[in-house]
Each structure stands twice: as C-alpha cells, then as structure tokens.
Amino acid sequence: MHDTLVLPTQLTAIDDARRWTSDHAHGAQFDPTAIAEVEVAMTEALSNVIVHSYDEQPGEQLLLSLDIDDDRLALGIRDRGRPFDPAQYRAPDLDEPAEGGYGVHLIEALMDEVTRRPLADGGTLVLLVRYRSNDGRDRS
Amino acid sequence: MDHEIETQDGIKIVHLSGPLDVSQALALRELLGAQIDGPGARVLIDLSGVPLIDSSGIGVMVSAHRRADGVGGGAAFALAGAGATVARVFALTRTDRLLRLYDSVPDGVEALRVAS
Numbered sequence: 001m002h003d004t005l006v007l008p009t010q011l012t013a014i015d016d017a018r019r020w021t022s023d024h025a026h027g028a029q030f031d032p033t034a035i036a037e038v039e040v041a042m043t044e045a046l047s048n049v050i051v052h053s054y055d056e057q058p059g060e061q062l063l064l065s066l067d068i069d070d071d072r073l074a075l076g077i078r079d080r081g082r083p084f085d086p087a088q089y090r091a092p093d094l095d096e097p098a099e100g101g102y103g104v105h106l107i108e109a110l111m112d113e114v115t116r117r118p119l120a121d122g123g124t125l126v127l128l129v130r131y132r133s134n135d136g137r138d139r140s
Numbered sequence: 141m142d143h144e145i146e147t148q149d150g151i152k153i154v155h156l157s158g159p160l161d162v163s164q165a166l167a168l169r170e171l172l173g174a175q176i177d178g179p180g181a182r183v184l185i186d187l188s189g190v191p192l193i194d195s196s197g198i199g200v201m202v203s204a205h206r207r208a209d210g211v212g213g214g215a216a217f218a219l220a221g222a223g224a225t226v227a228r229v230f231a232l233t234r235t236d237r238l239l240r241l242y243d244s245v246p247d248g249v250e251a252l253r254v255a256s
Binding site for chain 2: 011012014015018033036037039040043044047051092094095097098099100101102103105106109110
C-alpha cells in the first residue's frame with residue numbers, strides 16, 4: 001500500500017500521524033509489536049522536526065508518505081524547515097540517566113534503517129524503515 | 141493523556157492512560173510534581189494504560205524520580221505495569237536502571253508499603 005498525509009507542524013498533530021500509520025500497518029498485517037515500536041520512532045522523528053526545524057511554529061506542513069509491502073514498512077517525512085546539523089548532535093550518555101535527549105538514539109534503536117537526505121527544493125527527507133522479518137523479539 | 145488518582149494505604153496511585161509523548165510532557169510534569177508534595181510522599185505511577193512513551197515522557201519520569209529523592213526526609217516514586225513497548229523504551233535508554241519499576245500495581249504498592 002501507499003498513502004500520503006499532510007501534517008501541520010504542531011506537536012498535537014503527531015497523534016494523528018501515529019493513528020494513520022498504525023491503521024495502515026495493522027491493515028497490512030504488520031507485526032503489532034513492530035507497529036508499536038515504529039510509532040515510538042515516528043513520534044521522536046516528528047517531534048524533532050517540529051521542535052528543532054520549525055521551533056514549534058505552527059502554520060507549516062510536513063508531508064508524510066507510507067509504503068508497506070511484503071518485506072517492509074517505510075515512512076517518509078519531508079520538511080522544509082531548518083536542516084538537522086549532525087555536528088550539533090550529542091549522543092546521550094546511557095550511563096547517566098538524563099531528562100531527555102534520547103530521541104535520535106530511540107529512532108536508530110527501533111528502526112532497521114534511518115536515512116536523512118537533502119532535497120532539491122531545500123527540504124529534507126527522513127526515511128524510517130522497519131522490516132517484517134524483524135518482529136522485535138530478537139532486538140536488544 | 142488522562143489520569144485518575146486513588147490512595148491506598150497512604151500511597152498515591154496515579155493511573156495514566158494514553159500516549160505519554162512530547163505534547164503531554166508539560167501536563168505530565170505538573171501532574172507528577174503535584175503528587176510528590178513533601179517528605180514521606182509515596183507515589184506509584186500505573187502505566188498499564190499507557191501504550192507509548194517517548195524521550196520527553198522518559199525525561200519527566202527521571203525528573204520525578206530525582207524530585208522524590210531530593211525531598212527532605214525522602215519521598216518514594218515508582219512505576220508499575222509497563223507494557224512491552226514502554227518497558228522496551230525504558231530498557232533502550234537504560235533508565236530502567238535508575239527508576240523503580242514493578243511488574244504490576246499490586247507489586248508496586250507492596251514495595252512502597254514495605255519501604256514506608
């Protein structure tokens with residue numbers, strides 16, 4: 001299946017995106033554990049974009065794409081906000097529990113592939129992929 | 141996020157329901173902060189109705205844990221009933237090593253009762 005969703009740059013809209021993804025994934029018989037983990041990862045990815053690329057300013061739009069086939073689920077998030085700067089990213093020190101800062105770590109731990117690439121229009125595409133063969137039971 | 145609060149043997153049990161994500165973090169922080177209201181406060185968070193927690197929600201729980209530790213005389217803060225996905229997020233962030241997590245609300249109540 002393939003579908004797209006236009007999402008406003010508001011944190012309260014993330015719930016709509018989760019429901020949209022979950023409904024399609026359940027309909028495509030994706031593993032329920034994997035779906036729940038994809039929901040966590042997409043929550044982190046969307047909140048990162050809305051908070052860091054748009055400074056939580058409403059009125060802009062994100063374009064989400066969802067593709068689910070026999071092998072995998074692929075969620076694309078296109079934005080035209082300020083690009084993510086990898087040089088500014090600091091991985092969390094997991095030996096020192098913190099009051100935040102785990103977003104990118106969780107995305108990478110819960111998804112099988114995470115790619116981020118600039119688009120010709122100046123925007124950014126973040127692609128999150130989870131394979132059906134990974135139902136979550138063997139991941140550490 | 142919705143919540144209900146009940147008191148059992150002096151232990152405040154906060155039953156949460158719905159996703160604990162960035163859009164709920166401020167309300168959650170205020171809710172938990174209001175429960176950890178002084179020395180001897182014992183607060184148990186029931187996560188059995190929470191399908192999802194994100195980095196922001198984890199941060200609020202770590203903050204509440206530290207707030208309880210910092211209360212003069214010591215307050216107690218614990219969580220119970222996390223489902224598989226929520227437990228996995230605690231594990232992936234290794235905050236399960238800091239937070240007091242119990243399998244069920246009765247287990248958590250018993251632990252806080254013994255600790256009093």
